[in-house]
Amino acid sequence: MGNKIGKKQAKIPDEDLDFLATKTNFSRKQIKDWYKAFTRDCPEGEITRGKFLEIYAQLFPDGKAKSFYNHLFRTFDVDNSGKIDFKEFLLAISITQDGKPEEKLDLAFRLYDIDRNGAIEEEEMSEIIKAIYLMVDDEGEIQSDLPPDNRARSIFQKMDTNSDGVLTKEEFIKGCMNDISLYNMLTGTNSEDKIENGDEGNEDENSEGEYSCGD
Ligand SMILES: [Ca+2]
Numbered sequence: 001m002g003n004k005i006g007k008k009q010a011k012i013p014d015e016d017l018d019f020l021a022t023k024t025n026f027s028r029k030q031i032k033d034w035y036k037a038f039t040r041d042c043p044e045g046e047i048t049r050g051k052f053l054e055i056y057a058q059l060f061p062d063g064k065a066k067s068f069y070n071h072l073f074r075t076f077d078v079d080n081s082g083k084i085d086f087k088e089f090l091l092a093i094s095i096t097q098d099g100k101p102e103e104k105l106d107l108a109f110r111l112y113d114i115d116r117n118g119a120i121e122e123e124e125m126s127e128i129i130k131a132i133y134l135m136v137d138d139e140g141e142i143q144s145d146l147p148p149d150n151r152a153r154s155i156f157q158k159m160d161t162n163s164d165g166v167l168t169k170e171e172f173i174k175g176c177m178n179d180i181s182l183y184n185m186l187t188g189t190n191s192e193d194k195i196e197n198g199d200e201g202n203e204d205e206n207s208e209g210e211y212s213c214g215d
């Protein structure tokens with residue numbers, strides 16, 4: 001405590017508040033509270049890649065999640081500015097905590113489309129699946145004996161319905177919607193009934209600390 005820096009707490013611009021109130025499931029009061037916490041922890045109003053990775057390094061000190069969180073940073077940094085601003089931050093939280101299946105799939109598509117060309121190439125899928133394997137390796141959460149390259153290839157071929165070697169967003173979404181285990185793996189969803197009951201995902205309400213700028 002006692003770290004007042006004599007600066008008046010910034011107030012969220014009305015247009016950002018309106019935007020987030022429409023685009024997220026948070027109330028205006030919740031958005032203001034998030035903004036307060038965000039600007040307290042990140043006085044510059046943005047999270048840099050370095051800062052983001054620093055936070056996750058504290059949560060996963062063995063470094064195995066680093067590659068995945070590098071990709072996650074890119075996914076959250078919608079405008080590719082190299083920083084996550086408050087709007088990007090809160091949209092990401094809203095989707096990961098309580099997003100509709102379409103929103104989660106949209107986010108997942110961006111995660112896999114590393115070069116942002118609007119399609120997922122097999123190398124991109126392979127790279128992300130490797131990063132996921134590396135991260136969850138020890139927790140025994142991946143029920144597959146296949147090495148990541150083979151797993152990626154088999155998922156990719158299943159989804160690439162016209163076999164042209166790239167996944168369009170449509171193919172990706174269809175492939176996920178037709179296979180609940182794929183959906184869960186590719187969107188990072190644990191619940192088994194997420195597709196049917198997309199509005200019941202309130203279990204992560206206390207994860208604020210994971211996303212803050214740290215201290
Ligand atoms: Ca940005």
Ligand SMILES: [Ca+2]
Binds near residue numbers: 114
């Ligand atoms: Ca791509």
